[in-house]
Amino acid sequence: MxxxxxxxxxxxxxxxxxxxxxxxxxxxxxxxxxxxxxxxxxxxxxxxxxxxxxxxxxxxxxxxxxxxxxxxxxxxxxxxxxxxxxxxxxxxxxxxxxxxxxxxxxxxxxxxxxxxxxxxxxxxxxxxxxxxxxxxxxxxxxxxxxxxxxxxxxxxxxxxxxxxxxxxxxxxxRMPFPYVIKLGKAFGASKKLTKLAWRLTIDCHRTLVPIQYPPHIVALANLYVGALLSSFEQPVVPEDSGTRTPHEIAQILGNNGDWEQKYQAQVDDLEGIAHTVIDLLIQGAQSATQNTSPRTPSSPSPHPSPRTPHPLIEPQAASVPYNADQLIRLKIAMRQTEHSQRVRQPLGNADPSALYSGDDVGLLGRNEGTVRFLFGPPDAGDEI
The missing domain is CATH 1.10.472.10 (Cyclin-like)
Known part of the structure; x- marks a missing residue:
């Protein structure tokens, strides 16, 4: 002024x-x-x-x-x-x-x-x-x-x-689902394992993972989780020629290798995503055990509290042949061999918590002043 x-x-x-x-x-x-x-x-x-x-x-x-x-x-x-x-x-x-x-x-x-x-x-x-x-x-x-x-x-x-x-x-x-099919073929996964990875990718969207990682990493991580679930405490069953066993795929993706450079991914990211997905499966398995009474046909409140979920729309995780105890044992086994997590840097030089804090958030949805909406983080260049 x-x-x-x-x-x-x-x-x-x-x-x-x-x-x-x-x-x-x-x-x-x-x-x-x-x-x-x-x-x-x-x-x-x-x-x-x-x-x-x-x-x-x-x-x-x-x-x-x-x-x-x-x-x-x-x-x-x-x-x-x-x-x-x-x-x-x-x-x-x-x-x-x-x-x-x-x-x-x-x-x-x-x-x-x-x-x-x-x-x-x-x-x-x-x-x-x-x-x-x-x-x-x-x-x-x-x-x-x-x-x-x-x-x-x-x-x-x-x-x-x-x-x-x-x-x-x-x-x-950009969705991870097409990558599940392509990566499944690239790693020689069976159709059964690829279908499980697809289902896990669906459930993965119940978490914050897809807004933290690019779709190809999400797909690769769920292929890894599917391989872990199909191999942990399971005997090795020979696959058809040209197809790797879940044990082999879990071994490859659970360790550093040429695949990291080829697919622009890192093993510690896959392990972090794997823990998040398995936590979701544990939550679903425990909920299924606790909710053994018949569901009532009464109408739920249109404004349920966080303590009382809708009885008609309870979360259901992917069907896997494990109970909560087995999944917890899998997490413990993963902790024993996991790699150290690196610190990821934000895209660009600006922290989104600063860009959308204080009075700035209050401007969203209003007609006051001029707001420029840009398609990428500042100074991100070709990183997006």
């Missing part, structure tokens, strides 16, 4: 800032940002909310018939959103619906917000489905209170705007 503006009582120059899209975050950045937005929730409660949201997106996408890339991207968008916005300020259902809506735009599988809401009502309120006369068991939103439907739609659109600004309007979305 110059002197002439001040003397005439004019408003100061609008705030101007730049936001940079970070395709991936380091584990340290994720820990810092997650803690910042967790609020009074414990880490366990936060994880419960995250799994409820991911399971809700899984159910929503399956009922509509979205391809895997749309569902997985929606889960990634949900994770990214809560790196910058407090969990206490948003209901996970609203954020999930907005994430799915943005994902449908990114993958050209567009559905209108009212269509997403109609399916979400059927998932969240099964008692309304029972009253519905629709032959497919769907809910006709035209028969519902239109004020309620419109309020829900407006919340989805408001969060959509925040999501778009959070990703800096960068609609690029």
């Amino acid at each position: 110059n002197h002439s503006q001040s003397s005439r009582g004019q408003s100061p120059t609008p705030h101007s800032s730049s936001k940079y899209h970070h395709p991936y975050f380091t584990p340290a950045e994720v820990d810092y940002l997650s803690e910042k937005q967790r609020g009074k929730l414990s880490v366990t409660q936060e994880e419960r909310v995250r799994q409820n949201a991911c399971a809700f997106l899984e159910t929503l996408g399956a009922r509509i018939g979205f391809p895997r890339r749309t569902i997985a991207t929606a889960q990634n968008l949900y994770h990214r959103f809560h790196l910058f916005f407090p969990r206490k300020d948003f209901n996970y259902v609203d954020v999930s619906l907005a994430s799915m809506y943005v994902s449908t735009k990114m993958h050209d599988t567009l559905k209108k917000p009212r269509e997403l809401l109609a399916v979400s009502y059927a998932i969240r309120f099964p008692d309304l489905v029972a009253k519905s006369k629709h032959p497919g068991g769907q809910i006709d939103v035209d028969t519902m209170d239109q004020q309620v439907v419109e309020r829900d739609r407006q919340r989805v659109l408001a969060i959509e705007r925040l999501l778009l600004e959070t990703i800096c309007f960068n609609f690029t979305s």
Whole structure:
């Protein structure tokens, strides 16, 4: 603001800032940002909310018939959103619906917000489905209170705007699934092992791994996890000619070798991802053991607490022939031979926790000042 503006009582120059899209975050950045937005929730409660949201997106996408890339991207968008916005300020259902809506735009599988809401009502309120006369068991939103439907739609659109600004309007979305097939062939994995790696990659999107590592590393890590699960405490079964056993693939990917240079990956990254995925499997195995009573058909609350997940959309990990005790033994065995974790540097020179902190986050979703949204971190060059 110059002197002439001040003397005439004019408003100061609008705030101007730049936001940079970070395709991936380091584990340290994720820990810092997650803690910042967790609020009074414990880490366990936060994880419960995250799994409820991911399971809700899984159910929503399956009922509509979205391809895997749309569902997985929606889960990634949900994770990214809560790196910058407090969990206490948003209901996970609203954020999930907005994430799915943005994902449908990114993958050209567009559905209108009212269509997403109609399916979400059927998932969240099964008692309304029972009253519905629709032959497919769907809910006709035209028969519902239109004020309620419109309020829900407006919340989805408001969060959509925040999501778009959070990703800096960068609609690029690279998925690890094609890499699973290619890497499976490259390492001589059997079809059974490749299918397990694919399923593990699906479940991997319930974690923060896909926003921390490029898709080819995510795919390679899940091939490694699949090989570990198929070989740990299992006898060696000869494979067909030209196909490696899971024991051989686990041995290759669990040690330094030429494959690191060839695939631009490092063994310590694979081991870190493997522990995250196996933790998810342990959580799923323990939940399956604890939840032995029949599920009640009563409608869950539309705003469940982190301590009481939806009974209709509990997280379910990939089906593997291990119980929680065996998976824990696998983790112990991995700890005994794992490599030291290197410190990963952020892309570019800017820390996203600084770029999206304080008053800057408050500018997202508002029309105040000028905000430049750039597709990559500053000074990242060709690293993206």
